[in-house]
Amino acid sequence: MQICLQIFFDSLLLIGLYSIGALGFALIWGVLNVLNIAHGAFIMLGGYLTFLLWRNGLDPLLAIPATMAALFAVGWLIQRFLIDYVVSGPHSLGIALTYGLNLVLIGLALYFFTAEYRSINLPPYLRGYVDIGGAKLTYVRIVIMLIAFFLTACVWWFMDRTELGAAIRATRLDMEAARLVGIKVRTIFDLTTGISAMLAGAMGGLIALLHSASPAMGDQYLLQVLIVTVLGGLGSIAGPMLGALVLGISTSLVSNLWGATYSTLVGATLVLLVLVLKPSGLRGRAFYEA
Amino acid sequence: MGASPVSPGAPDASALLSVRGLDGGHGPIQVLADISFDVREGEVMAIIGANGAGKTTLLRILSGLIQPMRGSIRFAGREIAGSSSDEIVGLGLCQAPEGRRLFSGLTVEENLRLGSFRRRDKSRRVVADALDQVFAYFPRLAERRGQLAGTMSGGEQQMCAIGRALMAGPRLLAIDELSLGLAPVIVEELVAILYDIHEAGTTVLLVEQDVSVALGVADRALVMQSGKIVLQSSPDELLADDAIIKSYLGG
Numbered sequence: 001m002q003i004c005l006q007i008f009f010d011s012l013l014l015i016g017l018y019s020i021g022a023l024g025f026a027l028i029w030g031v032l033n034v035l036n037i038a039h040g041a042f043i044m045l046g047g048y049l050t051f052l053l054w055r056n057g058l059d060p061l062l063a064i065p066a067t068m069a070a071l072f073a074v075g076w077l078i079q080r081f082l083i084d085y086v087v088s089g090p091h092s093l094g095i096a097l098t099y100g101l102n103l104v105l106i107g108l109a110l111y112f113f114t115a116e117y118r119s120i121n122l123p124p125y126l127r128g129y130v131d132i133g134g135a136k137l138t139y140v141r142i143v144i145m146l147i148a149f150f151l152t153a154c155v156w157w158f159m160d161r162t163e164l165g166a167a168i169r170a171t172r173l174d175m176e177a178a179r180l181v182g183i184k185v186r187t188i189f190d191l192t193t194g195i196s197a198m199l200a201g202a203m204g205g206l207i208a209l210l211h212s213a214s215p216a217m218g219d220q221y222l223l224q225v226l227i228v229t230v231l232g233g234l235g236s237i238a239g240p241m242l243g244a245l246v247l248g249i250s251t252s253l254v255s256n257l258w259g260a261t262y263s264t265l266v267g268a269t270l271v272l273l274v275l276v277l278k279p280s281g282l283r284g285r286a287f288y289e290a
Numbered sequence: 291m292g293a294s295p296v297s298p299g300a301p302d303a304s305a306l307l308s309v310r311g312l313d314g315g316h317g318p319i320q321v322l323a324d325i326s327f328d329v330r331e332g333e334v335m336a337i338i339g340a341n342g343a344g345k346t347t348l349l350r351i352l353s354g355l356i357q358p359m360r361g362s363i364r365f366a367g368r369e370i371a372g373s374s375s376d377e378i379v380g381l382g383l384c385q386a387p388e389g390r391r392l393f394s395g396l397t398v399e400e401n402l403r404l405g406s407f408r409r410r411d412k413s414r415r416v417v418a419d420a421l422d423q424v425f426a427y428f429p430r431l432a433e434r435r436g437q438l439a440g441t442m443s444g445g446e447q448q449m450c451a452i453g454r455a456l457m458a459g460p461r462l463l464a465i466d467e468l469s470l471g472l473a474p475v476i477v478e479e480l481v482a483i484l485y486d487i488h489e490a491g492t493t494v495l496l497v498e499q500d501v502s503v504a505l506g507v508a509d510r511a512l513v514m515q516s517g518k519i520v521l522q523s524s525p526d527e528l529l530a531d532d533a534i535i536k537s538y539l540g541g
Contacts, residue, residue, distance in 0.1 A: 163403065166404055181458070183407055
């Protein structure tokens, strides 16, 4: 019973974190048709920014929205002045550019922060835990879960219920028709990348709260995000969330039953299975659906 | 006015759309050469011509999807050659493109609402009124407002495409291939609605391969061949002249 609950809570946490990371990643992939490797660096930037804001006296929970706002601007600018030049080019160009960008940003992080793990001392109100049927659930984990699920709901609402969200989906489906109704496609690209980076920043900030910030964290979580995206398929909000669900549950199952060492194997195994058995992803559909 | 070759002159200041000496094409390949014509406020102008005459290229240039190589396009008193699509839509030149080009994974209502994207006044009431107006023209769209646009029949999709263009409150509604791929009954229905839209005060530029459809609705018609305008006339005169129909339209 106790281990079942522990697995359940661990799963919820991972599902929340993977969801926001993968939603952002899938947005750029779907709308700009760019496989954004620098998403990892965005996650890392989010982690360090939250850490820095905390070290300068900001409450870590307030640092999260501030980090998101900053990462939104970073994403917007990086699209406008870098990615925009490769959007209509071949896939390899986009991958090469964002891979390079990722290396540069990781290099800068190593230079300014060294390879050391930077962790945040939680304020008193985040330190306790509740005991539910023998499973320990710390306050900080509860808060992270709530923030992650709240952000996921916000993305769904924005994409499904607002005119700008509809414009993003329209641009993804038919760029030229989008132009014909008067949508500025380039601005939609800027906005999409901004939102994507903002979500990556939130993921990074929450991970910094939970564990720590380090130069390697981006690549480590980019891998999870990639796995989630492959599992869930593109073109919907439900896709990445389903992927997050599958990876989150199986990872916490394996790490609770056999130890964390084996949990890194889970994602790779799942991806192999999906690629062999159902290459379009667990859900992969041609249309965008909310 | 007889069925005469077109001679360009100074832009007609009274016309809603005035094109002069327009050259254009795809990348380095020139398709259109020296296109000049006017569309007057309140008329239905048809552009007819065989497949490959450059009709769609012309509309794509008018909507700002491709930039012209040379020439002038004046719309509603402003030069729009070189303007971006969203500026052109904002001025009121809206297009229902060839092949409908609906957002197939969005619902009918979402497609229509996106038509109002560039409206200056996007208050709830204005958009709701526009939506009601479109549903009044096309009651079938009202029935299917929650359906994914890509799952409708060709005729319904054409209705949705015209409706989407109307949602911007256009001064000039350009329709590329109204009848293409549609059953004659549906085309008749669409033409009847097009009359209503025109009666309500919208100027219409209709690009058509089907001569009988085009000449049935139009006040004036242009005939295009190999990227040039070869004739400009009233439909009656065009229809009266078998030689013209045979030589330019393959009919």
